[in-house]
Amino acid sequence: xxxxxxxxxxxxxxxxxxxxxxxxxxxxxxxxxxxxxxxxxxxxxxxxxxxxxxxxxxxxxxxxxxxxxxxxxxxxxxxxxxxxxxxxxxxxxxxxxxxxxxxxxxxxxxxxxxxxxxxxxxxxxxxxxxxxxxxxxxxxxxxxxxxxxxxxxxxxxxxxxxxxxxxxxxxxxxx
Numbered sequence: 320x321x322x323x324x325x326x327x328x329x330x331x332x333x334x335x336x337x338x339x340x341x342x343x344x345x346x347x348x349x350x351x352x353x354x355x356x357x358x359x360x361x362x363x364x365x366x367x368x369x370x371x372x373x374x375x376x377x378x379x380x381x382x383x384x385x386x387x388x389x390x391x392x393x394x395x396x397x398x399x400x401x402x403x404x405x406x407x408x409x410x411x412x413x414x415x416x417x418x419x420x421x422x423x424x425x426x427x428x429x430x431x432x433x434x435x436x437x438x439x440x441x442x443x444x445x446x447x448x449x450x451x452x453x454x455x456x457x458x459x460x461x462x463x464x465x466x467x468x469x470x471x472x473x474x475x476x477x478x479x480x481x482x483x484x485x486x487x488x489x490x491x492x493x494x
Contacts, residue, residue, distance in 0.1 A: 355390040357471075359490040363411060367482015382412040382419065384486060388471075399431030405439075407488075418446040423456050433462045441477060454479030462492070 361384050365373055370380035386409035393402040405427055411419040420443065427437030436459040443452045460473030469492040477484040 355392065355469075355492045357388060357490050357492045358386070359388050359407065359409065359471075359488045360385050361486060361488035363477075363484050363486040365482065365484050369479075369481035369484070372481070378412075378415050378417070382417065383414050384409045384411045384421075384488065385413075386410055386421075388488075388490065390492070401429045403427035403429055403435070403437065405437060420444045425456065425458060427458075429462065433464070435460055435462060435471075435473075452479060454484070468492075 363382055363384055365380045365382075373380050386407060389406040389408075391404045393404055395401045403426075405423075405425040407421075407423040407425065409419075409421045409423075411417070411421065421441055422443075423439060423441040425437035425439040427435055429435035436457075438455070438457050441454045441456045443454075445452070454477040456475050456477055458473055458475035460471060462469050462471040464470075471488075471490055471492065473488050475486045475488070477486065
């Protein structure tokens with residue numbers, strides 16, 4: 320997937336969200352900030368040079384991810400749309416005797432139907448490297464209600480040197 324395709328997709332999402340928020344700007348009401356957090360688990364698939372280096376080192380080009388997402392609802396419209404700020408902390412690769420720690424900050428937006436997207440920077444540390452890895456994350460997904468329980472399912476593309484990385488996470492919201 321080329322960077323221009325990813326950039327186009329992000330621009331289309333931002334423009335469509337802007338059009339929706341412009342229509343609803345008169346409906347925005349002040350609500351108390353709400354903190355929603357919860358566990359996340361899933362996997363990351365590596366591509367390009369990074370995948371080749373992992374294979375050469377005897378590692379798989381896929382690794383598990385476990386962690387926690389800290390989410391704050393910044394504001395909400397009467398329609399149910401929400402502006403979000405999120406921190407995601409993940410530990411990956413334990414099944415391959417690795418220790419990868421990643422921290423991501425996302426500025427996000429969730430629509431009334433649960434569809435959500437966010438963009439932000441990531442920094443990752445590996446126990447076998449002195450140098451951290453940085454990337455830009457573009458994420459999207461949906462948060463589905465099951466009674467009082469909310470289940471987020473998200474997919475993200477990490478745009479970094481060595482090729483994009485694709486992550487899928489599932490979890491639940493506590494709060």
